[in-house]
Amino acid sequence: MSDVTPTNESSANDEQSGSGLAAEKARRLAQLDSMRAAGVNPYPYRFDRSHTLEEVRANWGHLEPGIETENGVSVAGRIMLKRDTGKLVFASIRDRSGEIQLFISKAAVGDDEFAAIKHLDLGDWVGVHGTVMTTRKGELSVKPDRVELLSKAVRPMPDKWHGLHDVDTRFRQRYADLIVNEDARRAFEIRHEIIASFRRTLHDRGFIEVETPVLHVESGGAHARPFTTHHNTLDMQLYLRIALELHLKRLIVGGMERVYEIGRIFRNEGISTRHNPEFTMMELYQALGDWNDVMEISETLITQAARDSIGTTIVTIREQEFDLAEPWPRVRMVDAVSEKIGRAVHPSQPVSELRSLAEEHGIRWEDRWGGGKLVEELFEALCEADIVRPTFITGHPTEISPLARVDRDDPWLTERFEIFVDSRELGNGYSELNDPVEQRLRFEEEQAAKEAGDVEAGSLDEDYLRALEYGMPPTGGLGIGMDRLTMLLAGVDSIKEVILFPTLRHEVL
RNA sequence: GCUUCUCUAGCUCAAUGGCAGAGCAACGGACUCUUAAUCCGCAGGUUCUGGGUUCGAAUCCCAGGGGAAGCACCA
Structure with missing residues (x-):
């Protein structure tokens, strides 16, 4: 019939x-x-x-x-x-x-x-x-x-020829967008291929995919304002996770050696072309490795994801072509700032000196900032905008890196890097701090900052310290923002183009 | 949170102080090789909402709402 x-x-x-x-x-x-x-x-x-x-x-x-x-x-x-x-x-x-x-x-x-x-x-x-x-x-x-x-x-x-252009309708009614806009379908195919590629690469290297809690008792692993929620039966306040880090490292303590998670994290902050309140992070931890290992993994993961998703390692950023397969420049944060300013800058300098430098460059500093925070602020204000091609910015000051291990050659800096592309932070990794005594001191500094009014500062996570006390092997860790990576490879300017249902105000129907 | 821009038919867009219009979609009709089919006909409006100015407001002003961009925020 x-x-x-x-x-x-x-x-x-x-x-x-x-x-x-x-x-x-x-x-x-x-x-x-x-x-x-x-x-x-x-x-x-x-x-x-x-x-x-x-x-x-x-x-x-x-x-x-x-x-x-x-x-x-x-x-x-x-x-x-x-x-x-x-x-x-x-x-x-x-x-x-x-x-x-x-x-x-x-x-x-x-x-x-x-x-x-x-x-x-x-x-x-x-x-x-x-x-x-x-x-x-x-x-x-x-x-x-x-x-x-x-x-x-x-x-x-929608119109068979002109399609659906109104961005409000496109994001609210993603179903209609996907029906008529080939570009929208393409961006999400690319996103899928990137994630599938990551899983293959990591599987081939012996990484195990895990799932850790979204509901956290402590909000740690990053500097960010969390969403809070409440569990009725337990009558306890919970936070939506702002990072995957601390649970994954507990698994390294447990002997899992190579773990990763691709998961949603939540930050209660502004919305922009580069920020959505919920977004997807890939974090991996490799026992017996350090920051050099995870820098190499970063290049491999992203370059292979480009091949698998768009069929080329050539990406166009600000109308310039770059080959992701070429080694990415590595620049120390202090060197980038020093070069820009024309004189040596280092967190070991007297705070007063760094404060005047900040003032010279229009940065409003706060009393609680030490030299490390001032150097970072100088970097963000002076250097970030110039970064176009994928670049490792390395050696973040210890003050702003409470979970990273101190540089074996410079106690003021850490063995940490961030991947920057087109002025956006794409990833972050380091040699993981595994000394429980030092970690406690760093947490205490965080706690002090929080009590002094820093809403993004972390707090002291006793359970994490207990885990470290069992002994965490030397470990390299890495986090990559999957949404921003998709933006790079799909060649789109807004994070809303790579998130199927971006956060919007409630629609009045 | 601030600034600027934006909101007109289901969709894409006109009309900038003087009768709210077109294309697509829809509806009625013609057509057995079309390609956004074509042709003829017909219909479709809380111009985001509420005030105000004006003889007259889609248009100007005020307030509110949605969205976007930028800034702030955001390792």
């Missing part, structure tokens, strides 16, 4: 006069009633597909113009375009693999079914049984024997 049998049209016409969205929906809903009255289910349960549209094209794409084969196929998709020439209707349907034209002949499907097909709307899902052919002009087509309605769209599609 097939399809659409519009009956009793005249009886419903009174309520369907006029146009606009309400009238359009009323018209289509009335069609549903007609179909059901005629014993047709406009929402059948399933459909047996023999080929995706990509497979049809792969198998028969070589056909010369004007060929009618006897090869039967069953395909399914959404009607994207319809061209009605009377006794012949051309419809383009699309599934996730591609598009193909239906060549619907009145003679081939019969009068009743043909009339029903003419009442299909753009946006309807159909299942088609037919044969493969090419038109006289060579367009590969399926010539249906039967067209089944698989799902009726009661809301009209």
